[in-house]
Amino acid sequence: MFKQPFKIPALVRNKYVVTTAAFILWLAFLDRNNMLSQYELTAEVNKMEAQKEFYRENNDATRKESQELLSSMEKLEKFAREQYKMKKDNEDVFLIMPEKPKED
Structure with a gap:
């Protein structure tokens, strides 16, 4: 007559299982x-490692250029x-700039 209640x-x-699952x-x-x-955090560390490698390579290239x-x-x-547009006292420097395309 009575329905048996749902058995857990x-x-x-x-x-112990419930406590472990909750933990x-x-x-x-x-x-x-x-x-x-x-x-x-792992993604950020990987990104920073890539930046570190980029800056290390950039630093090495700059150091090599400086020595040269x-x-x-x-x-x-x-x-x-070339870089600072320096000239000697008796020289004139002419800068040739490329034309910018006209926007319509």
Whole structure:
């Protein structure tokens, strides 16, 4: 006559299983260091590692260029003329700028 009530499985009734599941859920989603935060921090670290490598290579290239410039006066003079538009006292410098395309 009476319907038997819904039986909760023994695994769900076990207090250790419930506590462990709650702890895992807490760590995965609710904690300050949850999985999403860890993923974002890992992505940021990878991005910074790539930037570090870029700047290291850039630094090496700049150091090499600096050594080349300081090795001879001709190279230093060429660099100063090209980059800083320097000239000798008896020279005139003409800058030729490319035309900008007209916008319609």
